[in-house]
Amino acid sequence: MIALAPPTQVPRWVTHVLVPVTNLLVAFVIAGIIIAAIGEDPFKAMKLLVLGAFGASDLIGFTLYYTTNFIFTGLAVAIAFHCGLFNIGGEGQAYVGGLGVGLVGLAFSGWPAPIVILIAIAASMAFGAAWAFIPGYLQAKRGSHVVITTIMFNFLAAAMITYLLVEVLIQPGQQAPQSREFDANAWLPFMHDVLRGIGINMGQSSLNLSFVIALIAAFLVWVFIWHTRWGYEIRTVGANQAAAVYAGISPSRNIILAMLISGGLAGMVGINEIIGVHHRLILDFPAGFGFVGIAVALMGRNHPLGIFFAALLFGMLYQGGSELSFDIPTITRDLVVVIQGLVILFSGAMEHVFRPHIIAAYIRIVGGRAVGAAAE
Amino acid sequence: MEEFFTMIVLIADATLRVSTPLILAALAGLYAERSGVVDIALEGKLLGAAFAAATVAAVTHSAWLGLAAGITFAVALAMIHAYACVTHKGDQVVSGMAINILVAGLGPTLALAWFRQGGQTPRVEGGARFHPWSWPGAEAVADIPVIGPIYFEIISGHNMFVYIAVLCVPLTAWVIYKTRFGLRLRAVGESPEAVDTAGISVDWMRYQALIVTGILCGIGGTYLSIAQNAGFLRNMSAGQGFIALAALIFGKWRPWPTMFACFLFAFTDAVQTRLQGVDIPGIGIIPVQFIQALPFALTVILLAGFVGKAVAPRASGIPYIKER
Numbered sequence: 001m002i003a004l005a006p007p008t009q010v011p012r013w014v015t016h017v018l019v020p021v022t023n024l025l026v027a028f029v030i031a032g033i034i035i036a037a038i039g040e041d042p043f044k045a046m047k048l049l050v051l052g053a054f055g056a057s058d059l060i061g062f063t064l065y066y067t068t069n070f071i072f073t074g075l076a077v078a079i080a081f082h083c084g085l086f087n088i089g090g091e092g093q094a095y096v097g098g099l100g101v102g103l104v105g106l107a108f109s110g111w112p113a114p115i116v117i118l119i120a121i122a123a124s125m126a127f128g129a130a131w132a133f134i135p136g137y138l139q140a141k142r143g144s145h146v147v148i149t150t151i152m153f154n155f156l157a158a159a160m161i162t163y164l165l166v167e168v169l170i171q172p173g174q175q176a177p178q179s180r181e182f183d184a185n186a187w188l189p190f191m192h193d194v195l196r197g198i199g200i201n202m203g204q205s206s207l208n209l210s211f212v213i214a215l216i217a218a219f220l221v222w223v224f225i226w227h228t229r230w231g232y233e234i235r236t237v238g239a240n241q242a243a244a245v246y247a248g249i250s251p252s253r254n255i256i257l258a259m260l261i262s263g264g265l266a267g268m269v270g271i272n273e274i275i276g277v278h279h280r281l282i283l284d285f286p287a288g289f290g291f292v293g294i295a296v297a298l299m300g301r302n303h304p305l306g307i308f309f310a311a312l313l314f315g316m317l318y319q320g321g322s323e324l325s326f327d328i329p330t331i332t333r334d335l336v337v338v339i340q341g342l343v344i345l346f347s348g349a350m351e352h353v354f355r356p357h358i359i360a361a362y363i364r365i366v367g368g369r370a371v372g373a374a375a376e
Numbered sequence: 377m378e379e380f381f382t383m384i385v386l387i388a389d390a391t392l393r394v395s396t397p398l399i400l401a402a403l404a405g406l407y408a409e410r411s412g413v414v415d416i417a418l419e420g421k422l423l424g425a426a427f428a429a430a431t432v433a434a435v436t437h438s439a440w441l442g443l444a445a446g447i448t449f450a451v452a453l454a455m456i457h458a459y460a461c462v463t464h465k466g467d468q469v470v471s472g473m474a475i476n477i478l479v480a481g482l483g484p485t486l487a488l489a490w491f492r493q494g495g496q497t498p499r500v501e502g503g504a505r506f507h508p509w510s511w512p513g514a515e516a517v518a519d520i521p522v523i524g525p526i527y528f529e530i531i532s533g534h535n536m537f538v539y540i541a542v543l544c545v546p547l548t549a550w551v552i553y554k555t556r557f558g559l560r561l562r563a564v565g566e567s568p569e570a571v572d573t574a575g576i577s578v579d580w581m582r583y584q585a586l587i588v589t590g591i592l593c594g595i596g597g598t599y600l601s602i603a604q605n606a607g608f609l610r611n612m613s614a615g616q617g618f619i620a621l622a623a624l625i626f627g628k629w630r631p632w633p634t635m636f637a638c639f640l641f642a643f644t645d646a647v648q649t650r651l652q653g654v655d656i657p658g659i660g661i662i663p664v665q666f667i668q669a670l671p672f673a674l675t676v677i678l679l680a681g682f683v684g685k686a687v688a689p690r691a692s693g694i695p696y697i698k699e700r
Binding site: 142330349 | 416459461470471479484486489618621663666675679681
């Protein structure tokens with residue numbers, strides 16, 4: 001029986017770096033086997049992918065633009081995980097958050113740029129949070145399983161926004177279901193414009209100031225989870241609901257709170273996509289980013305720093321993947337989805353499979369102070 | 377009156393057709409959850425089986441080989457779930473989601489590489505597809521009032537899988553409640569310690585349950601791609617695995633109520649197809665997006681309030697760890 005890991009008296013880098021990296025490697029090896037199975041060269045694909053993601057300053061910009069989305073959705077999934085909830089509704093929450101941003105962009109024409117942008121950011125969080133509130137409330141008060149309700153809310157969000165874009169917000173006289181372009185005062189500045197202002201030249205890309213907002217959000221989530229009372233309560237509920245009740249902590253209140261914050265973070269994808277890049281409300285802009293958040297959170301072990309690196313990895317996969325599909329047409333975004341599934345499988349569901357072996361191997365090789373634990 | 381009757385018969389006919397994958401997937405989930413394993417990968421298994429069945433049917437021109445491939449692939453996915461969650465005590469919901477996402481990407485990737493048709497399989501025709509069965513005398517009695525249309529539309533003229541799905545319900549009820557396997561299955565989902573004490577392997581029971589889950593999902597997925605439709609399309613399962621899961625909860629993990637829950641969801645779907653573009657007196661035309669969202673909204677509403685107290689099998693979702 002290897003299911004129970006021996007008491008870990010090994011250095012933290014073994015459990016926090018070596019184990020996740022091994023899990024990740026296994027996922028990539030299997031992805032490589034799939035690439036080989038469809039008749040392409042996995043090493044060539046890997047090389048094209050890395051070059052496509054980091055080969056030039058504009059490509060790095062696009063990589064970081066995707067990273068921004070994944071930081072938001074990864075944080076969203078992580079904060080729900082800390083409360084013991086599996087929020088797979090990031091997709092719908094991001095979509096509705098984007099709706100909030102879009103409505104602000106349309107309504108506040110002519111206002112000073114900083115004010116419009118601040119209201120838009122607030123709207124993205126409020127709309128995303130509102131969309132997560134109902135599943136959170138139903139889980140807390142009625143026991144409706146949050147996994148099923150959030151999935152349903154993804155479908156409902158898609159239906160609602162399709163309706164709004166096709167029937168209500170569509171630009172008059174246009175065929176495509178999208179809103180009119182916002183006035184330039186509602187645009188979040190592009191990073192290449194900002195950097196040019198301080199004398200740095202960067203190729204044009206979709207990267208905008210949302211990236212900075214994402215980094216700030218990651219820092220604030222770290223403070224919130226580990227250095228505030230609310231974060232402590234959420235973690236307590238996630239670790240043991242019964243114990244939380246005895247400690248005077250209300251599970252239902254914290255479940256709702258965690259879902260609100262989770263939805264708010266997912267909604268912030270709307271900042272990056274709607275006022276950062278498209279400057280209008282469009283159909284299907286979340287494009288699976290909400291689901292990537294699950295892989296990002298699991299890989300990053302629900303810690304903001306880990307989430308940043310995991311988001312960067314998936315940013316590379318998305319950007320490099322789309323460059324790759326120009327060179328190798330049989331490899332599309334779908335392969336990135338496969339890798340995503342493999343990462344969730346090996347970093348999440350199968351995280352216990354290699355861990356005891358790695359720890360045992362470490363002890364065998366290094367020996368020393370952990371011998372007692374290994375003798376078990 | 378005549379027209380109204382015809383409409384009811386047609387809706388009943390559509391309900392049966394739509395409910396087939398739901399019933400198969402919900403019963404699949406029933407075996408898994410009754411054994412104590414939560415399986416949100418019903419969706420992925422339906423989709424994976426749909427892909428495997430359509431691929432093999434398109435290549436071999438044999439629907440039966442397609443069915444075999446669909447079942448095999450779905451069982452393989454179920455075994456990944458079992459390996460992660462039963463053998464290695466991994467998180468069952470995370471594993472399920474991993475399988476869902478993996479399959480959503482894998483199907484189109486392989487289909488594109490093998491068939492070069494933008495992530496779909498070629499259309500399957502003739503012997504590569506399962507066709508509806510026409511019952512004896514259906515044509516002859518079709519014109520007889522009342523009984524004719526009922527026999528012609530509702531009883532006759534369905535795909536083999538429609539009958540299989542409905543027959544699986546009493547079969548499952550018998551297996552669960554009347555056989556030794558069923559007794560052990562229920563016990564392992566409620567009180568694995570007791571089963572373990574009796575000298576029966578908890579893990580092996582759960583593996584067996586997941587094999588059955590895989591077989592049923594395999595049949596359901598095969599129905600989607602080479603019976604109801606004529607080929608594999610990206611995301612063709614469209615949330616049906618999740619709706620099946622909701623039906624299972626609404627049916628309180630019991631075969632017959634679960635079947636009726638599936639009928640309810642399928643009925644909503646059948647009605648929504650008929651409501652599209654229809655001018656309802658006093659309401660007007662309901663936007664098509666709202667009508668399409670009906671089954672999803674119904675799922676949330678049912679889960680939120682009208683289920684009564686839904687008590688899952690007690691050990692459902694909890695890995696069983698033998699004492700050291």
